[in-house]
Amino acid sequence: MPRLNANEPFIHPNCAVSHSKFGRYVEIGAGSRVANSVFGDYSYCDRTCDIANAVIGKFANIASFTRIGATDHPMEKASQHHFLYRSQDYWDDADVDEDWFSHRASRVAYVGHDTWIGHGAMIKPEIKIGNGAIVASGAIVTKDVAPYTIVGGNTAQLIRNRYSRAVAEAMEQLAWWDWDHDRLRRALPDFRALSAEAFLEKYA
Secondary structure, rough: OOOOOOOOOOOOOOOOEEEEEOOOOEEEEEOOOEOOOOOOOEEEOOOOEEEEEEEEEOOOOOOOOOOEOOOOOOOOOOOHHHHHOOOHHHOOOOOOOOOHHHHHHOOOEEEEOOOOOOOOEOOOOOOOOOOOOOOOOOEEEOOOOOEEEEEEEEEEEEEEOOOOOOHHHHHHOOOOHOHHHHHHHHHHHHHOOOOHHHHHHHOO
């Protein structure tokens, strides 16, 4: 029997999950935190990830120790410390700053379909990672990443295109990530054996 299923996510031990939704065949690695986020079908994160205020597409591959939607501090204020917005932790008569937390939650990071986010990468709030893109290990992403490109470094810069523009556009049009589970299974031998170009010749 398959380890993953369409009915509920496979959440490993010691995870902190709040206000989040999960598609089919999703896996959340041990010790990860997922808050105010959505995971599309078949996406997973490995161990000890920190994902907040994010929309993750389908078939996303998120390596361990990745941080997506890293929260920020109120740099324009007199202080940027927790006491400004987690005030109830310091005084009996002070409440949390709901406006600040709403502001944080509104700054959503987007990770596209069939993406690969390398070990220890960080994706800042309001960044969009295009379909099929690769973010190298340790990269800090502060700008949008185009579909089917590979970026790396601090701050992340283009390394190269994953496919030619024609192949990338054709793959986006094919949108195999929207195929149903049975069709994916039938095409599995071709996913394994064919190049992207040959796969498009057969299925596009």
